[in-house]
Structure formats: structure tokens, C-alpha cells
Amino acid sequence: xxxxxxxxxxxxxxxxxxxxxxxxxxxxxxxxxxxxxxxxxxxxxxxxxxxxxxxxxxxxxxxxxxxxxxxxxxxxxxxxxxxxxxxxxxxxxxxxxxxxxx
Numbered sequence: 001x002x003x004x005x006x007x008x009x010x011x012x013x014x015x016x017x018x019x020x021x022x023x024x025x026x027x028x029x030x031x032x033x034x035x036x037x038x039x040x041x042x043x044x045x046x047x048x049x050x051x052x053x054x055x056x057x058x059x060x061x062x063x064x065x066x067x068x069x070x071x072x073x074x075x076x077x078x079x080x081x082x083x084x085x086x087x088x089x090x091x092x093x094x095x096x097x098x099x100x101x102x
Contacts, residue, residue: 006043007036009062030070037067 001024013023028036041063048056068078 007033007040034067034070037063037070041067 007028013025016023041060044056044059044063048060065075065078068075
């Protein structure tokens, strides 16, 4: 058996079955799920650093949404908070690098 020991997207077991293989899975409890989501975020960020592509950014976003939902926030609420912070403090569009302050 090939071991992965990681959180995967919901349709991965079916994709494995469709390829003629047998997935071995289990359902995580709440504590394990949060820990695995945090690990998955690290994994996806590392993959983005390596490959620097839009697919990896989409994976990061999916994990962030799952983390928000696991902590009781909807995607809409997370997006609303992002918008509020952007309006209050700005985004990163202007590429400002703060060296320090006096």
C-alpha cells in the first residue's frame, strides 16, 4: 500500500476508484481536521513557492476557505472582512515596503 497520510479534496477517493484503485480513508475528528488543514495550508504554500502558478494559489484559497468554515466563518464573511480591511488599511497593490519609522 502507498501511504499518503494527508487531507485530500472530497472527490479524490472517487477519482482513485475511477482509476481502478482502492482508496483507504478515514474521517477526521474536529481537532484532527483543523490540524490537517493547517498542514495542508503549509503544503500548498510550499508548492506555490516551488511552482509559482495559479493552480497553487487556488489550492491555497480553497484551504483558507475550509479553515474559515471550520472555525465558524462563512466564505462570504471572510470575503467581507477582507474587503473591510482593504478599505481601512489598503491592499498590496502599491508594492510599499516599510523600511522603518522615526
